[in-house]
Amino acid sequence: MTVTENSLLARDVYRLRLAGDASGIERPGQFVNLLLEGFFLRRPISVFDWTEDSLTLIYKTVGQGTAHMSRLSPGAELDLLTGLGNGYDTGLSGDKPLLLGGGVGVPPLYALAKKLREEGKQVRAVLGFRTAADAFGITDFEALGCETAVTTEDGSLGRRGFVTDALPDAYSFFYACGPLPMLRAIWRTCKPSGQLSLEERMGCGFGACMGCSIQTLSGPKRICREGPVFRKEELPWTV
Amino acid sequence: MDRLKVNLCGIPLDNPLIPASGTFGFGYEFAELYDINCLGTFSFKGTTREPRFGNPTPRIAECPAGMINAVGLQNPGVEKVISEELPRLKKVFHKPVMANVSGFSVREYAETCALLDREPQVGWLEVNISCPNVHGGGMSFGTDPASAAEVTRAVKKVASKPVIMKLSPNVTDIASMAKACEDAGADGISLINTLQGMRISLRTRKPILANTMGGVSGPCIFPVALRMVYQVCRAVRIPVIGMGGISSAEDVLEMMMAGAAAVEIGAANLRDPLACLKILENLPGAMDTYGIGSLEELRRASAQGQT
Numbered sequence: 001m002t003v004t005e006n007s008l009l010a011r012d013v014y015r016l017r018l019a020g021d022a023s024g025i026e027r028p029g030q031f032v033n034l035l036l037e038g039f040f041l042r043r044p045i046s047v048f049d050w051t052e053d054s055l056t057l058i059y060k061t062v063g064q065g066t067a068h069m070s071r072l073s074p075g076a077e078l079d080l081l082t083g084l085g086n087g088y089d090t091g092l093s094g095d096k097p098l099l100l101g102g103g104v105g106v107p108p109l110y111a112l113a114k115k116l117r118e119e120g121k122q123v124r125a126v127l128g129f130r131t132a133a134d135a136f137g138i139t140d141f142e143a144l145g146c147e148t149a150v151t152t153e154d155g156s157l158g159r160r161g162f163v164t165d166a167l168p169d170a171y172s173f174f175y176a177c178g179p180l181p182m183l184r185a186i187w188r189t190c191k192p193s194g195q196l197s198l199e200e201r202m203g204c205g206f207g208a209c210m211g212c213s214i215q216t217l218s219g220p221k222r223i224c225r226e227g228p229v230f231r232k233e234e235l236p237w238t239v
Numbered sequence: 240m241d242r243l244k245v246n247l248c249g250i251p252l253d254n255p256l257i258p259a260s261g262t263f264g265f266g267y268e269f270a271e272l273y274d275i276n277c278l279g280t281f282s283f284k285g286t287t288r289e290p291r292f293g294n295p296t297p298r299i300a301e302c303p304a305g306m307i308n309a310v311g312l313q314n315p316g317v318e319k320v321i322s323e324e325l326p327r328l329k330k331v332f333h334k335p336v337m338a339n340v341s342g343f344s345v346r347e348y349a350e351t352c353a354l355l356d357r358e359p360q361v362g363w364l365e366v367n368i369s370c371p372n373v374h375g376g377g378m379s380f381g382t383d384p385a386s387a388a389e390v391t392r393a394v395k396k397v398a399s400k401p402v403i404m405k406l407s408p409n410v411t412d413i414a415s416m417a418k419a420c421e422d423a424g425a426d427g428i429s430l431i432n433t434l435q436g437m438r439i440s441l442r443t444r445k446p447i448l449a450n451t452m453g454g455v456s457g458p459c460i461f462p463v464a465l466r467m468v469y470q471v472c473r474a475v476r477i478p479v480i481g482m483g484g485i486s487s488a489e490d491v492l493e494m495m496m497a498g499a500a501a502v503e504i505g506a507a508n509l510r511d512p513l514a515c516l517k518i519l520e521n522l523p524g525a526m527d528t529y530g531i532g533s534l535e536e537l538r539r540a541s542a543q544g545q546t
Contacts, residue, residue, distance in 0.1 A: 035510070035511075039301065040301055040302070040303075040304055040305050040306055040457050040458075040506070040510060041299070041301045041306055041509070041510065042510065065301075081512070200296050200297065201296065201297040201298070201299045201300065201447075202299060203298075203299045203306065203308060203509045204262075204508070204509035204510075204512070206268055206512060207264065207268040208262060208263060208264050208268050208269070208508060208509060208512070209261065209262060209299070209308065209310065209509050210261075210264075210284075210293065210298075210310045210313045211296075211298045211299035211308060211310060212296065212298070212299070213292070213293065213296070213298075213310075213313055214296070215292060220292050220313065225268075
């Protein structure tokens with residue numbers, strides 16, 4: 001695919017738009033795996049939005065690979081595997097689903113919000129960031145008609161605290177993506193059922209190497225293949 | 240395409256390309272992308288007697304021109320491999336397959352091999368001796384010629400299929416390891432397994448891998464692998480499968496010029512799921528470029544050069 005835009009959205013956070021065949025993507029919550037010049041392993045990145053022939057990714061520079069990505073210019077060609085992983089199941093949402101995103105866990109929830117809105121669901125979103133300087137995507141969720149709340153750890157934007165400090169009273173199901181401590185807090189706190197998207201360092205991203213396995217209550221699963229999205233009830237976490 | 244045909248311990252292969260164990264699962268993920276019957280064969284996921292979850296994550300780190308893994312032999316155990324994986328494998332792959340076996344005691348190797356040897360689709364047993372010997376103070380079977388020979392003898396006693404001993408490169412004298420396996424009755428040698436390595440995160444100042452150390456693979460190890468294959472081919476008379484960082488048709492030819500009868504391709508499959516297919520497509524052209532009529536002819540010429 002060809003890079004059409006690569007712009008800074010927030011501190012260390014970039015939006016990468018690509019043109020080309022993205023028809024392999026079927027569900028929100030799936031990811032792509034990018035091959036970058038000078039790096040052996042691909043970089044798994046979640047999908048913010050897509051059409052048949054375009055793809056939008058939002059990523060944070062956390063290491064050498066993503067730093068290299070941030071220097072890609074429009075016109076650059078990228079080799080990527082698309083449509084990886086299982087993605088979120090909107091069939092489970094009920095009428096009033098709640099979306100909980102933290103930092104670079106927010107992007108896949110946008111594609112999910114879009115689908116849920118298309119299905120006529122009443123969607124609420126709580127987006128958590130470290131500070132106001134790290135925040136992005138809020139107006140995108142609002143533009144979809146989602147009731148959107150924001151939390152920051154220092155209170156510089158929205159409510160001070162974590163996403164679990166801003167949970168609404170009633171919701172039918174939750175969908176979450178973010179850092180592991182946040183997901184564990186959600187798993188502990190949220191009473192209704194939900195789906196959580198996990199991440200891990202991956203070798204292949206398509207199920208061959210067993211590099212990203214986790215234990216679940218129904219046996220070992222590969223985050224890249226049977227995941228990255230898991231049902232709350234599958235995770236063998238403890239309170 | 241007869242010019243690509245080779246022979247591995249008496250079993251003909253349409254071509255010398257064999258995806259390496261641990262990088263190809265039981266073939267299903269790749270069979271969704273291309274017809275894997277175009278391959279010579281493949282070595283399936285390392286199987287142990289008991290089910291294993293493997294190491295905690297992170298299990299994967301990157302390095303220049305390669306990667307480090309500490310998966311820790313995750314597999315469902317030999318009984319489930321036979322009852323669940325092999326029937327599924329049979330649907331997507333119709334040639335003899337290579338069964339890769341690991342163990343933590345001589346007895347465990349023999350028991351797992353005996354069970355897999357009975358499976359009609361298993362063509363070869365590839366025995367990974369890089370695992371620690373729990374009865375031998377945890378030292379790897381593959382770092383001691385006497386232990387390697389003991390495993391070889393125990394497996395040969397129960398096996399009707401050719402036994403290929405897969406060597407660890409983390410030794411001082413690879414040729415003596417190969418020789419010990421040959422003298423103990425091995426039908427073939429494959430090498431190299433991964434080289435021990437590690438990475439430290441600059442941010443956390445801690446090892447990236449939860450297991451601290453792991454096995455290095457990918458193009459960065461190719462020259463080391465080639466050197467060891469060359470040395471082993473000059474030390475033994477049994478067929479040798481060369482592997483370690485092969486990522487192009489040219490690498491395949493170089494490995495065969497070192498004396499390998501066939502090659503295994505590992506990390507390249509993880510970077511590009513179509514890697515083996517692309518190497519296969521490029522092989523005839525690379526042979527033309529370097530004046531190689533057939534791989535059998537190349538093998539004979541390399542064998543003569545050894546004397």
